Amino acid sequence: MKIDPDSSADFSAQIAKAIRDAIVAGDLMVDQRLPSEAELAEQFDVSRPTVREALKRLAAQSLIRTQRGATGGAFVNRLRFEDAYAQAVTTSTLLLSMNAVSFDVACEARYALERACAPLSAARRTPDHLATMRAEITRQSEPGLSDEAFCASDVTFHRALVDAAGNPMLSYQLAGAVEAMQPLMNMITFTARSRERIVMMHQNMVATLEARDALGTEAALAALESYTRDLGHTVVAERTNRKDRTKEKTA
Amino acid sequence: MKIDPDSSADFSAQIAKAIRDAIVAGDLMVDQRLPSEAELAEQFDVSRPTVREALKRLAAQSLIRTQRGATGGAFVNRLRFEDAYAQAVTTSTLLLSMNAVSFDVACEARYALERACAPLSAARRTPDHLATMRAEITRQSEPGLSDEAFCASDVTFHRALVDAAGNPMLSYQLAGAVEAMQPLMNMITFTARSRERIVMMHQNMVATLEARDALGTEAALAALESYTRDLGHTVVAERTNRKDRTKEKTA
DNA sequence: ACTTTTTAATTGTCTGGCATTTTAATGTCT
DNA sequence: AGACATTAAAATGCCAGACAATTAAAAAGT
Numbered sequence: 047m048k049i050d051p052d053s054s055a056d057f058s059a060q061i062a063k064a065i066r067d068a069i070v071a072g073d074l075m076v077d078q079r080l081p082s083e084a085e086l087a088e089q090f091d092v093s094r095p096t097v098r099e100a101l102k103r104l105a106a107q108s109l110i111r112t113q114r115g116a117t118g119g120a121f122v123n124r125l126r127f128e129d130a131y132a133q134a135v136t137t138s139t140l141l142l143s144m145n146a147v148s149f150d151v152a153c154e155a156r157y158a159l160e161r162a163c164a165p166l167s168a169a170r171r172t173p174d175h176l177a178t179m180r181a182e183i184t185r186q187s188e189p190g191l192s193d194e195a196f197c198a199s200d201v202t203f204h205r206a207l208v209d210a211a212g213n214p215m216l217s218y219q220l221a222g223a224v225e226a227m228q229p230l231m232n233m234i235t236f237t238a239r240s241r242e243r244i245v246m247m248h249q250n251m252v253a254t255l256e257a258r259d260a261l262g263t264e265a266a267l268a269a270l271e272s273y274t275r276d277l278g279h280t281v282v283a284e285r286t287n288r289k290d291r292t293k294e295k296t297a
Numbered sequence: 298m299k300i301d302p303d304s305s306a307d308f309s310a311q312i313a314k315a316i317r318d319a320i321v322a323g324d325l326m327v328d329q330r331l332p333s334e335a336e337l338a339e340q341f342d343v344s345r346p347t348v349r350e351a352l353k354r355l356a357a358q359s360l361i362r363t364q365r366g367a368t369g370g371a372f373v374n375r376l377r378f379e380d381a382y383a384q385a386v387t388t389s390t391l392l393l394s395m396n397a398v399s400f401d402v403a404c405e406a407r408y409a410l411e412r413a414c415a416p417l418s419a420a421r422r423t424p425d426h427l428a429t430m431r432a433e434i435t436r437q438s439e440p441g442l443s444d445e446a447f448c449a450s451d452v453t454f455h456r457a458l459v460d461a462a463g464n465p466m467l468s469y470q471l472a473g474a475v476e477a478m479q480p481l482m483n484m485i486t487f488t489a490r491s492r493e494r495i496v497m498m499h500q501n502m503v504a505t506l507e508a509r510d511a512l513g514t515e516a517a518l519a520a521l522e523s524y525t526r527d528l529g530h531t532v533v534a535e536r537t538n539r540k541d542r543t544k545e546k547t548a
Numbered sequence: 549a550c551t552t553t554t555t556a557a558t559t560g561t562c563t564g565g566c567a568t569t570t571t572a573a574t575g576t577c578t
Numbered sequence: 579a580g581a582c583a584t585t586a587a588a589a590t591g592c593c594a595g596a597c598a599a600t601t602a603a604a605a606a607g608t
């Protein structure tokens with residue numbers, strides 16, 4: 047592993063890339079200890095702070111972990127689904143908020159993904175999954191529930207639906223998308239939505255899952271998507287009207 | 298923004314989290330300049346190297362970029378789909394290689410996701426998408442093509458299928474999964490697979506897309522999944538046989 | 549008015565050091 | 579011999595101060 051002193055990139059970025067490539071290529075195995083910071087500094091012919099910056103970059107991606115003490119050091123981290131999941135949620139959230147992704151586009155992507163696991167969920171759902179979903183439905187029916195709590199319960203419900211597919215890779219890909227987009231959508235629509243109607247749709251989903259009726263689950267998701275999009279349009283239209291009225295006043 | 302000196306977490310991790318939270322919450326806008334490293338060091342009451350480690354963590358997630366010079370500094374980065382996409386591919390690749398995800402699980406997830414965009418792709422594909430896919434099919438039919446090139450062309454083909462859905466958020470979510478899993482699957486199956494048969498399936502997909510036949514596209518994808526899984530099982534079975542024979546010899 | 553030079557601000561890097569944490573070795577007492 | 583306390587060593591975490599490199603703006607010169 048070498049770095050190029052003439053490259054325009056920072057040393058720390060180059061060193062991080064070299065180590066990352068070694069991990070991805072399998073040259074560094076899980077739980078294997080990297081050389082100490084002092085040794086890495088000597089190997090790459092840079093100072094210790096520079097090596098540390100490189101290691102922090104890798105730590106930010108959960109590729110390594112560090113331990114202090116005599117037998118401490120930096121170790122290749124076994125990337126867990128939860129770690130990757132947390133990063134995916136942050137990334138998706140920022141992608142949505144920074145790229146002017148329209149409500150329709152986000153909504154479409156979210157439900158397209160969720161429908162993808164409906165057949166698997168219908169086939170493999172366990173009583174546990176159904177129980178989780180029913181518990182969340184009960185919660186969502188409580189009259190005094192705050193909007194935040196309703197939103198959180200909504201996420202848990204859909205997460206259970208995704209997990210029912212019994213495929214961790216699919217859960218990772220989908221849950222990131224769902225969790226990132228759900229709050230955004232709830233934020234937009236919670237002023238106008240009818241909790242009663244959403245709860246009914248959720249109940250319908252659980253019923254179709256229990257009956258292992260994949261098409262029914264897909265239909266229920268499609269209905270929820272349709273309702274959510276209508277809500278979104280209503281909210282957007284109202285905001286536009288408000289703006290227009292404000293303009294008229296100032297004009 | 299404050300950090301807790303008694304926390305078990307590193308200062309640099311705490312500072313990175315504080316800034317990251319500010320970005321996610323929208324307190325720091327895109328292209329906004331952060332205070333200089335020296336100012337941040339004073340604000341958080343730590344040294345400059347510690348601040349730098351925090352900034353490198355954020356840079357590793359493409360949340361900020363840095364510029365040198367008089368008007369330089371750290372700026373909130375507009376997270377682009379491509380940046381997020383590259384990270385997703387790395388993460389997915391490591392998740393697959395580090396978590397003993399079975400061939401079946403990976404295969405199932407990949408095709409479930411890809412089928413999710415079939416209806417949208419059928420509805421919105423443009424002549425451009427069809428042309429890209431046909432060009433890749435032509436390439437895949439070349440007799441002297443290396444396995445690596447065939448694999449790369451396969452990725453491009455499926456990427457076009459995903460992009461045809463015309464939803465960047467969906468493309469981001471799917472393309473990461475497809476690109477991470479395709480090479481893995483090709484690696485496993487390329488010894489046994491029939492390029493001719495795969496090309497035929499690809500042609501079928503293009504035809505159904507051109508006809509805007511969503512169900513047909515889904516069926517073609519299901520057929521490809523089925524074939525891929527059979528291949529996977531064959532390869533795994535052969536490997537097991539080889540191992541058994543080796544055991545018999547040594548015994 | 550245009551070009552060149554200087555200056556200031558900022559990140560990138562290095563040196564050297566101290567503090568803290570953790571394990572292993574050593575010593576001491578029962 | 580075994581249990582416990584002490585010490586030593588290794589490693590990361592953190593800091594202070596400095597210099598180099600880069601860049602844009604300000605100043606100076608033509």
